[in-house]
Amino acid sequence: xxxxxxxxxxxxxxxxxxxxxxxxxxxxxxxxxxxxxxxxxxxxxxxxxxxxxxxxxxxxxxxxxxxxxxxxxxxxxxxxxxxxxxxxxxxxxxxxxxxxxxxxxxxxxxxxxxxxxxxxxxxxxxxxxxxxxxxxxxxxxxxxxxxxxxxxxxxxxxxxxxxxxxxxxxxxxxxxxxxxxxxxxxxxxxxxxxxxxx
Amino acid sequence: xxxxxxxxxxxxxxxxxxxxxxxxxxxxxxxxxxxxxxxxxxxxxxxxxxxxxxxxxxxxxxxxxxxxxxxxxxxxxxxxxxxxxxxxxxxxxxxxxxxxxxxxxxxxxxxxxxxxxxxxxxxxxxxxxxxxxxxxxxxxxxxxxxxxxxxxxxxxxxxxxxxxxxxxxxxxxxxxxxxxxxxxxxxxxxxxxxxxxxxxxxxxxxxxxxxxxxxxxxxxxxxxxxxxxxxxxxxxxxxxxxxxxxxxxxxxxxxxxxxxxxxxxxxxxxxxxxxxxxxxxxxxx
Numbered sequence: 001x002x003x004x005x006x007x008x009x010x011x012x013x014x015x016x017x018x019x020x021x022x023x024x025x026x027x028x029x030x031x032x033x034x035x036x037x038x039x040x041x042x043x044x045x046x047x048x049x050x051x052x053x054x055x056x057x058x059x060x061x062x063x064x065x066x067x068x069x070x071x072x073x074x075x076x077x078x079x080x081x082x083x084x085x086x087x088x089x090x091x092x093x094x095x096x097x098x099x100x101x102x103x104x105x106x107x108x109x110x111x112x113x114x115x116x117x118x119x120x121x122x123x124x125x126x127x128x129x130x131x132x133x134x135x136x137x138x139x140x141x142x143x144x145x146x147x148x149x150x151x152x153x154x155x156x157x158x159x160x161x162x163x164x165x166x167x168x169x170x171x172x173x174x175x176x177x178x179x180x181x182x183x184x185x186x187x188x189x190x191x192x193x194x195x196x197x198x
Numbered sequence: 199x200x201x202x203x204x205x206x207x208x209x210x211x212x213x214x215x216x217x218x219x220x221x222x223x224x225x226x227x228x229x230x231x232x233x234x235x236x237x238x239x240x241x242x243x244x245x246x247x248x249x250x251x252x253x254x255x256x257x258x259x260x261x262x263x264x265x266x267x268x269x270x271x272x273x274x275x276x277x278x279x280x281x282x283x284x285x286x287x288x289x290x291x292x293x294x295x296x297x298x299x300x301x302x303x304x305x306x307x308x309x310x311x312x313x314x315x316x317x318x319x320x321x322x323x324x325x326x327x328x329x330x331x332x333x334x335x336x337x338x339x340x341x342x343x344x345x346x347x348x349x350x351x352x353x354x355x356x357x358x359x360x361x362x363x364x365x366x367x368x369x370x371x372x373x374x375x376x377x378x379x380x381x382x383x384x385x386x387x388x389x390x391x392x393x394x395x396x397x398x399x400x401x402x403x404x405x406x407x408x409x410x411x412x413x414x415x416x417x418x419x420x421x422x423x424x425x426x427x428x429x430x431x432x433x434x435x436x437x438x439x440x441x442x443x444x445x446x447x448x449x450x451x452x453x454x455x456x457x458x459x460x461x462x463x464x465x466x467x468x469x470x471x472x473x474x475x476x477x478x479x480x481x482x483x
Contacts (some may be wrong), residue, residue, distance in 0.1 A: 019232045092199045100330055113305045113458035114226045123325060154298030155462065184263045193295065196350050 007033070033182070059130070061123050062088045062106040071095075071104060078102045080137040084112050084156055086144055094142065102140070105130065110143055110152040124159065132164040142170045145190065167197070217282075220244060220270040221290055223328065225308045229255070236282065237265065239273060240311055240328060245320045249275050251284040261287050268332050269293055270305050281315065291324040297303055298334045302462035307331060307355055309459045313452060314363055327358040341427060349437050350426035354419055356444045365451055367443075368392030370416035387394065387443055389450035404448040412439040 007029060014025035025033035032040035056062065057069040064070075069079060071091070071168070081102025085091055091104050107122040119125070120192070139160045157167040173191035176182055183191075222241035228238045233255040239247050253262045264271070264287050274286035296304050307328060315321065334351040340343050362365050369380050372385065373392035385393035388405045396407060412480070415421050415436055425433050 104273055111462060113302070113462055114309055115228075116458050118458055118461055147296075147304075150298045151301040151462070154301065184260065185265045186266065186269065189293045190295070191339070 034198060043195050056108075057106075060104045060106055061093055061108060061126065062104065076101070079135050082130070082136050082141040084153075085142045086149065086152075090142065101142075102138075107143070107152065109150045110146075112148050114139065124156065127156070128159055128163070131160060131165060136165055138166045138168060140168050140170065143182070146156065146174045215277045215282075216285075217241075217244065217277070218274045219286075219288075220274070221325070221329075222273045223269070223332070224271070225312055226267070226268045227251075227265065230402040233259075233263070236281075238414060239275065239310060240308075240315075240325065241323060242325045243320055244318065245325075245331060246311060246315045246317050246318060247275075247277070247282055248280060249273075249277075249284045251287075254284075264289065267308060268336075270329065270332075294336045296332070296335050297338060297340050299340055300338055302459050303348065303352060304332065304335055306352070306457065306463065307460040309457050310356070310359055310448070313455050313457075321362045322372075322432065324358055324362040331355040339413055346426040346428065346433065346437050349424050351440065353437075353440050354422060355414060356448060360395055360447065360451075361453075365447075367416065367447065369413045379410045379413045379417075381409070381414055383410045384408070385410060385413060387413075387446070389447045404408055406443050408439045408443050409436070412436045412443065416443070417442055451454075 002008075002125060002177075008030045010023055010033075011025045012023065014028050016049065020028070032043075050065075053065040054063055055065070057064045057072055058067050059072040060069060060071050066073070078101045081100075081101055082105055083094065083100060084105045084107065085094065086107050086109060088106055088108075091106060094100055094104075105123075105127050107124075109117055109122050111119065111122065132138070137158070141153040141156055143153045143156075153169055157169075160167040172187070172194055174180065174187065180188065200437075218243045220243060222239045225238040225246070227235045227237050230250060233248040234250060235254055236254045237249045237251055239249060240322050241247060251261065253259055254265060256262075261284075270289050270290040272286075273284065274288045275282040275284050277283070277390060292407050310373075311328070315324075331351045331354065335348070338348055359368060369379070371393075373388075379393065384396040385408055386396050386405055387408050393413060417427055427438065435445050439474070
């Protein structure tokens with residue numbers, strides 16, 4: 001069915017969101033127009049403001065509208081520890097699941113030579129400047145356990161060592177509550193090579 | 199399960215190709231839509247192919263951790279057009295990991311394949327060589343005395359790759375004099391011609407100068423492997439010349455393409471780190 005040009009444009013624009021196809025976009029558009037116009041106006045305003053104002057934290061590169069994000073600005077955080085992650089979502093996951101109280105550095109990606117992503121693209125020059133301030137004692141490398149993530153972690157660990165700082169890597173292994181029988185062989189092999197004494 | 203070497207093929211009237219349990223490696227993957235990925239693979243009998251792996255990024259997908267580069271896999275897919283659809287994947291051998299310091303070298307092999315091989319062009323010999331090179335990189339423990347062995351894996355792959363694409367190196371004779379290579383002589387290697395004995399006046403030469411001993415070493419895979427066990431300065435110099443020769447020839451065929459993995463290849467054995475300035479300042483193999 002053909003809608004008016006503006007409704008068509010709204011449906012088309014909603015499709016820029018991940019996982020939103022034509023049907024979902026149409027449902028969202030009609031919900032906002034029929035039932036919740038106030039929310040639609042609020043959403044439009046917030047989207048506009050966010051797109052204009054949100055940039056990167058000067059210290060850790062995560063997404064924020066202030067010069068320093070809440071974690072970097074907090075006086076309660078342990079400034080001797082720095083956790084390197086790939087995305088802002090990883091920061092959120094670590095904050096929710098662990099009692100880590102140190103600071104973060106967000107790469108916004110990983111080294112991927114086949115995509116043309118090198119050290120500069122993931123902000124390693126900024127990371128090196130931060131490491132040379134002398135405040136950091138440990139760098140926790142929490143990149144994803146993919147080959148690109150491992151290559152990134154290794155590359156950063158070399159930089160960290162030249163700065164006289166201890167690099168550590170998060171452990172890989174079997175998930176809590178999992179059964180060995182059903183775990184994929186790559187994970188199990190990782191878990192065995194990273195076994196530790198108890 | 200079918201035998202590992204039994205890659206079955208079924209072509210129906212609709213020109214749909216079904217490939218079963220083909221030995222293959224993932225070269226590269228890119229996210230596609232929400233939960234799928236686009237794969238570039240290098241398979242034993244079908245060469246480089248593009249596949250779509252649907253739903254593998256879903257939390258419950260059992261292929262999530264499996265589809266990683268440098269793991270020997272058995273892949274099954276259906277292809278009707280240029281882009282095939284992955285229908286199954288399993289490990290071909292026990293998964294083993296390459297030490298992180300050698301990962302840039304492994305990316306380098308993948309980058310060469312992606313840039314120099316056409317899709318759907320079978321290269322069985324090159325696949326065996328790639329399989330051997332990846333297995334060799336996996337066996338390296340990271341000790342300094344493995345430096346030349348590491349380089350030997352890369353040089354061997356580069357030589358077979360050039361042969362596979364029809365630009366094999368001429369290593370056994372002087373292309374001008376038509377005489378065999380003498381280990382004690384020096385040769386000017388012209389990327390588009392081959393080795394010519396060095397002249398005193400070679401001002402118009404735009405290639406790389408190598409010793410006959412280096413050419414002899416590269417011509418013989420067994421000698422290359424044997425030499426990689428030495429650590430003396432003379433052997434190191436042969437490997438350095440071999441690296442410069444292969445780099446010059448590959449750059450000639452790559453044209454303006456830049457190999458980004460080279461910039462990541464900090465000299466793995468010396469583990470000297472060069473600060474993040476530009477790709478050119480890093481030592482690469």
